[in-house]
Amino acid sequence: MKIVIANWKMNMLGREAAAFCEAFKADYTPKAGCEAGIAPPFTLLREVAVHAAGSGVKVFAQNAYFEPKGAFTGEISMGQLKDAGCHGVLLGHSERRHVFGESDENLVKKLKAAWEYELLPVLCIGETLTQRDAGFTLDVLHKQLEVLNATGPGPLVLAYEPVWAIGTGRVAEPMQIEEVHAFIHDELWRLWSDRGLEVPIQYGGSVTPDNFEGILKVPFVAGGLVGGASLDPAKFLKLVGQTQASL
Ligand code: PGA
Numbered sequence: 138m139k140i141v142i143a144n145w146k147m148n149m150l151g152r153e154a155a156a157f158c159e160a161f162k163a164d165y166t167p168k169a170g171c172e173a174g175i176a177p178p179f180t181l182l183r184e185v186a187v188h189a190a191g192s193g194v195k196v197f198a199q200n201a202y203f204e205p206k207g208a209f210t211g212e213i214s215m216g217q218l219k220d221a222g223c224h225g226v227l228l229g230h231s232e233r234r235h236v237f238g239e240s241d242e243n244l245v246k247k248l249k250a251a252w253e254y255e256l257l258p259v260l261c262i263g264e265t266l267t268q269r270d271a272g273f274t275l276d277v278l279h280k281q282l283e284v285l286n287a288t289g290p291g292p293l294v295l296a297y298e299p300v301w302a303i304g305t306g307r308v309a310e311p312m313q314i315e316e317v318h319a320f321i322h323d324e325l326w327r328l329w330s331d332r333g334l335e336v337p338i339q340y341g342g343s344v345t346p347d348n349f350e351g352i353l354k355v356p357f358v359a360g361g362l363v364g365g366a367s368l369d370p371a372k373f374l375k376l377v378g379q380t381q382a383s384l
Pocket residue numbers: 144298302303304305306341342343344362363364365366
């Protein structure tokens with residue numbers, strides 16, 4: 138399975154989201170083996186779910202808390218995401234890790250909680266520029282992937298997003314993507330054997346319709362997690378079309 142997801146981050150108001158969904162739906166034709174998803178901010182989840190209903194587009198949240206309910210002011214539970222019409226949830230995005238201190242320990246709990254509510258988690262991993270320059274890329278990814286050892290297997294999408302390529306316009310070179318995706322593929326096999334090989338591995342970081350075709354040709358790249366370019370329905374449609382064409 139290949140999957141491309143629009144990560145809207147902290148962008149869009151209600152009317153913009155509605156206009157995006159209508160424009161996207163008008164030209165979107167689903168294709169077996171390729172999923173398209175939108176990850177709006179919490180306030181727009183239900184709205185996007187209503188607009189996307191029947192179109193085949195899946196709704197993802199950008200984060201959630203692992204406790205099912207209670208006194209956790211400002212947090213949102215997996216059950217609440219399900220109730221709002223979500224299909225899945227992004228977990229461990231680098232902005233969550235680096236700006237808000239998301240820990241691997243919490244991610245283990247969040248993955249398990251997502252599965253309990255039958256949400257598809259998209260686990261994001263990636264190295265910083267300092268870590269890459271110091272030659273630690275694979276060690277960092279190995280450590281981030283160890284959460285999957287703690288959880289055991291379950292339905293999952295993995296997103297490799299080098300932190301230095303996110304929102305910077307500086308996309309990773311195909312050779313760099315190839316090395317990392319092959320490494321992640323081997324790690325998934327080591328951790329979950331056959332179940333690991335079912336996990337699609339997305340690339341993310343300054344993806345645009347201009348560079349995505351080349352990225353999709355890299356072995357073990359099974360789609361993308363897209364920020365900036367996903368705010369424009371025409372661009373996102375192109376990215377989905379490119380993913381479908383790569384099947
Ligand atoms: P970008 O963001 O496409 O704007 O680099 C990707 C992401 O953070 O998911």
